[in-house]
Amino acid sequence: MTSTSFDVERIRKDFPIFSRELPDGRPLVYLDSGNSSQKPAQVIETMREHFAMHYSNVGRAMHVLGAESTDAYENARDTITGFVGAPARDEIVFTKNASEALNLVAYSFGNPANTDPRFTLGPGDEIVISEMEHHSNIVPWQLLVQRTGATLKWFGVTDDGRLDYDPAVITERTKIVSITHQSNVLGTVNPVAEVAGRAHEVGALIMLDASQSVPHHPVNVTELGADFVAFTGHKMVGPSGIGVLWGRSELLEAMPPFLGGGEMIEAVWMDHSTYAPIPHKFEAGTPPIVEAIGLGAAADYLTEVGMEAIEAHERALTAYALDALREVPGLRFIGPDSLERRGGTVSFTMEGIHPHDVGQILDDRFGVAVRVGHHCARPLHLRFGIPATTRASFYLYNTTGEIDALVRGLHHVQKVFA
Template sequence: MTESALPGLLPDLEVVRKDFPILSRTLAGGHPLVYLDSANTSQKPQVVIDAMVDHLERHNANVARAMHQLGAESTAAFESARARVASFLHAGEDEIVFTKNASEALNLVANTLAWAEGDWSARVGRIGPGDEIVITEMEHHSNIVPWQLLSQRTGATLRWFGITDDGQLDLDNIDDLIAERTRVVALTWVSNALGTVNPITEIARRAHEVGALVVVDASQAAPQLPINVTTCGADLLAFTGHKTVGPTGIGVLWGRRGILDQLPPFLAGGEMIETVRMESSTYAPVPRRFEAGTPPIVEAVGLAAALEYLDGLGMEHVHAHEQAITGYALDGLASVPGLTVLGPLSAEQRGGAIAFELDGVHPHDVATVLDTRGIAVRAGHHCARPAHARFGVQASTRMSSYLYTTPEEVDALVDGLLYTRDYFKVS
């Protein structure tokens, strides 16, 4: 199919693709790269690469500490990146905490809730015995294990939403599951395995009715959806840079200022303190309280360039492109005999990650054969083993599109899957 024949694609898609130098690669065997693993990590446009190189070449210095021009320039770039993230989320600059990834951001929240003491508001308090934490069966392990550890350390009870047969959260028992003892509801906005887009605002409304804190993993949402933290219902939200056309090594925790103010330090070290004495220390206000030591400076610069790039395209256009490509991919995959998609079958209900089984072929073998044709996908349980167990499978193959994916690349995947069936002589 030609690009113009598929409504919803980004205008000038081939021009956009030229912004990403890696997409012009030719792999072993002379095959052009077909990159369908963006839910794992996205590719980076030249403007992000250039911004990071320029900072290292011309402005490299530590932030906050250095009393010289380079230090001032580096500090200004770092704080400008914080402002850029705030704008992307429609948040306040003092509500943006830089972490090394979304996993660290979620661990920060889970751990500090266990340590919190003192004068807490009715909405936020220390987790203890008898309290309940609610998650979902479709979470990435990074939004399961921290809450398991918190429950084990505090005596709280961990509960979770199940998944329906069509890959949606089962909300039939929401009023029983989110109840008087619920202190935290932590869930993904967009599933990295099933692709499901969850009704965050609806769930947050119920959580707030009982005074619970809502923690959202937006790692898959931030690359695909316009996000406004003032309206989505989250109290705290995490995402990672490398899935939003930015670099690895940088993540973001956003939190309502009134909530962040009540959380104790997570990591200790330089810059997160006000005064250190041998007997005790006092701590800096947020967000610096949660940014111990030398931060990921050049990574923050790269993230700022990445979010500037996404906003330049328009997140509403990125989302429309994802839905168009996802719908086209679902139709294409449906034409492959013996292939079963995990999760919703409607593009309107899901993001760009599509996990599937191919009868008679192990997911690792599927990915290996596709790789010989230049097609990059992921195989395994995608750090979402409970979601796979819910559907009775050990692993799956996952294709994941993004703003640079073309219909022709989806066609290449479908052809590659048909070739894989023939290669393994699947009847």
């Protein structure tokens, strides 16, 4: 099913973890990249080499190591700028993860320090999200509502796992719409252009949680039509502890600092301070230096493989998985059961069997690593009337043989509980 031009066995050799065996000699079948991806040797070595030979703080040390570290850190920003098609490097803000990026934007709304009318928020104003969001794109907006008295609204989800998009939910009172680009549970890819068009029609801003899309599809932030985009490094073969906020420069310039400290300042007096230009205004203190450099190496690695090729490989894997999983007795997909507007994440339940039991047997008996639970998307599971799902998520290093192992394991689970 996969393209003959995509050499997945060669790619797997770049990932040291696939050379190991699990206890009892079981091979590792890693189908949990939607949670966190594995890391290629190229990223590991880039980070090791910087720690060993170049490490120093950035933006402040007047010596060779300081210059080398600063150059590497800022070169990583340039790499990410190109990777997501940002118009300018100062629109790329390094954060510690996507959650921090989302909170950073939420902090600017209703903040007395921000008098820009696009960010003013109070009773009667509205924030729109969706029922399929990760908690990271729900809780910051709930906290904002508590601070400001604004109203939180949301799009529902259809029975087949699609966004139940009703443009009437976005009104003249809407100040920001924040939705996922691709669902971390359903795999659904949302109609971003349509939602963004409606948001801008009423003067609202739009933010995307792109944590599940940037690692898997070619993404150009300007073509998306969004005002802000958040994503994270650990899902795109990069390290944890590093994320990215992209925002239109004129919006970032209008926003107040999120955290105060060193490096984000221009000058400090005892009674007031002035702030550094973007993006440094939002990067207080010593940043995740080597993590950012590792993220740049991850983007370089994905670019060399080719994002279009990765997308095609995952699409073929997903088609194969959907067909194979249909043959498992009692299995029910939670989310789209076709390839239309979806990515390589497949969530399901098995009749009469708790997902925790499914995951434990798959791991203990077959070495198959999947995620079980509500995947930090509890409201979505409540919508479907279930406590949890089993989720298999695919990436560039997965094979159809690993999907076969998953299916064999699920047949075994079904027999155990028959």
